[in-house]
Amino acid sequence: xxxxxxxxxxxxxxxxxxxxxxxxxxxxxxxxxxxxxxxxxxxxxxxxxxxxxxxxxxxxxxxxxxxxxxxxxxxxxxxxxxxxxxxxxxxxxxxxxxxxxxxxxxxxxxxxxxxxxxxxxxxxxxxxxxxxxxxxxxxxxxxxxxxxxxxxxxxxxxxxxxxxxxxxxxxxxxxxxxxxxxxxxxxxxxxxxxxxxxxxxxxxxxxxxxxxxxxxxxxxxxxxxxxxxxxxxxxxxxxxxxxxxxxxxxxxxxxxxxxxxxxxxxxxxxxxxxxxxxxxxxxxxxxxxxxxxxxxxxxxxxxxxxxxxxxxxxxxxxxxxxxxxxxxxxxxxxxxxxxxxxxxxxxxxxxxxxxxxxxxxxxxxxxxxxxxxxxxxxxxxxxxxxxxxxxxxxxxxxxxxxxxxxxxxxxxxxxxxxxxxxxxxxxx
Numbered sequence: 001x002x003x004x005x006x007x008x009x010x011x012x013x014x015x016x017x018x019x020x021x022x023x024x025x026x027x028x029x030x031x032x033x034x035x036x037x038x039x040x041x042x043x044x045x046x047x048x049x050x051x052x053x054x055x056x057x058x059x060x061x062x063x064x065x066x067x068x069x070x071x072x073x074x075x076x077x078x079x080x081x082x083x084x085x086x087x088x089x090x091x092x093x094x095x096x097x098x099x100x101x102x103x104x105x106x107x108x109x110x111x112x113x114x115x116x117x118x119x120x121x122x123x124x125x126x127x128x129x130x131x132x133x134x135x136x137x138x139x140x141x142x143x144x145x146x147x148x149x150x151x152x153x154x155x156x157x158x159x160x161x162x163x164x165x166x167x168x169x170x171x172x173x174x175x176x177x178x179x180x181x182x183x184x185x186x187x188x189x190x191x192x193x194x195x196x197x198x199x200x201x202x203x204x205x206x207x208x209x210x211x212x213x214x215x216x217x218x219x220x221x222x223x224x225x226x227x228x229x230x231x232x233x234x235x236x237x238x239x240x241x242x243x244x245x246x247x248x249x250x251x252x253x254x255x256x257x258x259x260x261x262x263x264x265x266x267x268x269x270x271x272x273x274x275x276x277x278x279x280x281x282x283x284x285x286x287x288x289x290x291x292x293x294x295x296x297x298x299x300x301x302x303x304x305x306x307x308x309x310x311x312x313x314x315x316x317x318x319x320x321x322x323x324x325x326x327x328x329x330x331x332x333x334x335x336x337x338x339x340x341x342x343x344x345x346x347x348x349x350x351x352x353x354x355x356x357x358x359x360x361x362x363x364x365x366x367x368x369x370x371x372x373x374x375x376x377x378x379x380x381x382x383x384x385x386x387x388x389x390x391x392x393x394x395x396x397x398x399x400x401x402x403x404x405x406x407x408x409x410x411x412x413x414x415x416x417x418x419x420x421x422x423x424x425x426x427x428x
Contacts, residue, residue, distance in 0.1 A: 001029065001030075001031045001122065001125070001127040001129070001130045001131070001139070001142075001148075002014045002017070002018050002028065002029065002030045002031070002047070002130075002131050002132075002153075003030070003031055003032050003118070003130060003131070003132040003133060003136045003138060003139040003142075004030060004032055004132075004133045004136060005032075005109065005133050005135040005136055006032055006033050006034065006035035006038055006056045007035060007038055007041075007058070008038055008041040008234070009155065009256070009326065009327075009328050010133050010135070010155060011030070011038070011041040011042055011045065012041060012045070012232035012233070012328065013133070013153060013154075013155035013211075013232070013327070013328065014030070014131060014133060014153050015045040015047065015232050016211075016230035016232060016406050017131055017153055017209060017406050017409075017413075018030075018045065018047045018131075019045075019046075019047075019406075020405070020406035020407045020409065020410050021129075021410060021413065022047065023407065024407075024410045024414075028047055028048070029047060029048035029049060029050055030042055030045075030047060030048070030049040030050065031049075031050045031051075031052060031118060031121055031122070031125075032051065032052065032053075032114075032118070032136065032138075033051065033052070033053050033054065033055065033056040033114055034051035034054075034055050034056065035055070035056045035058055036055055037058065038058075041234075044234070044235055045232075050121065052114065052117035052118050052120075052121050053111065053113050053114030053115075053116075053117040053118060054113055054114070054117075081346040082098050082101060082102060082159065082163065082346065082347065082348065083159070083344065083345065083346045083347065083348055083349055083350050083351045083352065084098070084346075084351065085351045085352040085355060086351075090166060092170055092173075092174065095163075095166045095167055095169075095170045096167065096170065096179075098163050098166070098167075099163050099164065099166070099167040099182075099183075100180075100182055102159075102160060102163050102183075103182040103183040103186070104182065105135075106135060106137055106160075106183060107182075107183075107186050109135050109136065110135075110136065110137050110138045110141075112190070114138060115138050115141060115142070115190060118138050118142050119142050119145055119146070119194070122142050122143075122145075122146045122148070123146055126146065126148075127143075127146070127148050128148055128149065128417040128420070128421065129148060129149045129150070129151070129413060129416065129417040129420075130142060130143040130148050130149070130150045130151075131150075131151050131152070131153050131209070131413075132150065132151075132152055132153070132205070133152075133153065133155070134152055134154060134155070134158070134159070134160050137183075137187065137202075139152075140152075140202040140203075140205060141187060141190060141191060141202065144191060144196050144202060145191070145194045145195075145196055147420065147421075147423075147424035148417070148420060149206065149413075149416040149417045149419070149420035150202075150205055150206060151205045151206055151207045151208065151209060151225075151413070151416065152204060152205035152207075152208040152209065153208075153209045154208055154209065154210045154211065154212065154327070155211075155327045155328060156212065156326065156327025156328075156330070156348055156349050156350075156353065157212055157216045157217065157218060157327065157348075157349035157352055157353045157356075158204075158208065158210070158217070158218055158220065158222065158224075158349070159348045159349040160204070161204055161208075161218060161220050161222050162218050162220065162349065162352065164183075164203065165220055165221075167179075183203070184198055184203070187202060204222050204223075205223075206223070206416060207223045207224070207225050207416070208222055208223060208224050208225065209225045209227055209406075209409070210224045210225060210226050210227065211226075211227050211228065211229040211230070211327075211331060212229070212327060212330070212331070212353075213229075213330070213331075213334050213357075213360075213396050213399065213400055214226065214399060215356045215357065215359070215360040215396070216330065216352075216353045216356045216357065218352070225409060225412070226403050226404070227403060227404060227405065227406050227408075227409055228335075228400055228401065228403040228404065228405050228406070229331035229332075229334060229335055229400060230405075230406065231311070231312035231331065231332050231335060232328075233310055233311045233312055233332070234308055234310075236308055236309065236310045238310055238313055239306075239309070241304075242309070242310070242313060242314050242317065245317065246283050246317055247283070248281060248282050248283045248302075249281075249282045249283070249319035249320070249384045250282065250283045250284075250285065250314075250317050250318045250319055251277060251280075251282050251283070251284050251285070251318060251319060251320045251321065251322065251380060251384070252284075252285050252287070252309075252311070252314060252315060252318050252320075252321045252322070252323075252338075253273060253274075253277060253284055253285065253286040253287065253288075253303075253321075253322045253323075254286075254287040254311070254321070254322075254323050254324075254329060255267075255268060255270075255287075255288075255292070255323065255324045256323065256324050256326045256328070256329055267324070267345050267346065267368055268324060268343045268345075268368060268371060269371055270288065270292055270293070270295065270296055271295060271296050271297070272371050272372055272373050272376060273322060273343070273371070273373075273376055274286065274296055274299060274300055274303060275300070275373035275376075276372070276373035276374065276375070276376025276377040276380065277300065277302070277303065277322070277376060277377070277380060278300025278301075278302060278303065279373065279377045280302075280377055280380060280381060280384075281302075282302060282319070282380070282384065283302060283304070284300070284302055284303040284304065285304050285306060285309060285314060285318075286303050286304065286305045286306070287306055287307065287308060287309055287311075288305050288306075288307070289307040290307075293305060311329070311332050312332050312335070312336065315332055315333060315336040315338050316336055318336070318338050319338070319339070319383070319384045319390075320338060320339050320340070320341065320380055320383040320384050320389075321333050321338050321339075321340050321341070322340075322341045322342075322343070322376070322380060323340065323341075323342060323343075324342070324343060324344065324345045324350060325342040325343070325344040325345055325349075325350030325351070325353055325354050325365075326345070326348075326350065327348075327349075327353075330353060330357070333393075334393075334396055334397060334400050335397060335400055335401070336397070337390070337393045337394045337396075337397035338393055339362050339363060339383040339384075339389035339390055339392075339393045340357060340362065340363040340364075340383075340393075341363065341364050341365065341366070341376070341379050341380055341383060342354035342357065342363060342364070342365040342366075343365070343366050343367075343368060343371055344365060344367065344368070345368075346368070351365075351367070360392060360396065361388060361389065361392035362389055362392035362393035362395075362396050363383075363389070363393075364379045364382065364383060364389075366379065
């Protein structure tokens with residue numbers, strides 16, 4: 001069973017492990033909530049899908065937290081501003097609120113109706129292994145009840161673990177406070193209804209399959225299984241212009257689809273990004289639709305606006321990419337050896353990832369509050385003109401391509417399933 005948050009980026013992130021298992025002869029299917037606006041991504045993977053627990057209301061998800069469910073301490077006013085990594089801003093209040101908000105969001109996404117229906121389905125189908133998205137804790141919980149092996153499949157740097165361990169450090173600093181663990185309490189309560197107990201392996205999976213570059217991986221006490229990133233983009237015909245060598249350095253500008261789907265708005269200023277790139281002697285491919293361009297008074301002459309492009313293929317001819325820091329975009333750029341300018345979003349681990357890539361020498365970043373056309377122009381000019389960025393990007397690309405594939409990992413997944421079967425049989 002593959003269990004994904006029902007939006008495109010998350011669905012695609014699980015597809016490669018599904019393909020690897022399917023190619024090895026296993027029966028594989030997505031099982032989860034149906035998002036009526038995102039049926040096609042499931043079908044585009046070529047894997048079977050089964051929907052349980054009713055439809056997922058993405059519009060309501062955008063408003064999550066408005067009813068006060070997100071965090072008891074109330075310090076994270078926007079429930080999606082969870083990616084802060086600057087030490088001076090990681091106050092006790094912020095860390096506690098970030099952890100409580102994360103736990104509340106996970107509980108909201110994994111409703112009782114969804115959990116119960118997923119469990120009913122799993123009891124009928126009897127999966128040997130559940131691979132779950134970092135938001136879909138139903139994967140770990142259902143696996144525990146039915147006796148299946150379970151692992152997480154990360155799609156970006158491990159934000160859940162980072163927030164958890166920051167919270168653990170806070171508890172160590174402030175032992176006089178009775179710190180709650182709302183995530184463990186919720187999991188304990190639901191598992192108890194089914195004769196099972198919470199244990200720490202359920203928090204991050206028995207292992208976490210990680211396709212991020214090594215410099216982005218947090219040094220945390222988590223069982224990470226590094227694998228090569230596999231680009232999965234929306235299936236599109238290859239445009240003729242993408243097959244031609246550009247006359248000038250080509251820069252791809254994208255803000256992904258997550259902000260459009262989860263927030264309903266972009267966080268970064270489209271106008272400032274385009275204005276900055278318009279001042280450079282480069283060819284810009286901007287993956288913006290009409291809504292994203294509505295607030296832009298003048299689109300520069302050097303910008304080609306396309307609602308979607310086959311990202312992996314277009315990146316092969318690019319000298320740089322400007323993006324919001326999503327894990328899939330980072331991975332696509334890394335496997336193509338392309339330097340990156342990141343304007344990090346606030347939903348997940350974007351800022352920590354951007355800082356790590358700048359430190360590794362193949363990227364730069366601008367915080368959302370600091371974005372100006374001049375800064376965009378100057379930083380992209382550096383990425384295109386200074387050879388060190390391309391050289392370091394090629395080194396990281398080589399490291400990624402030397403990492404084992406998901407096909408290489410299949411025997412380990414099979415062994416985990418076999419061990420769990422033996423353990424379950426021994427308890428009968």
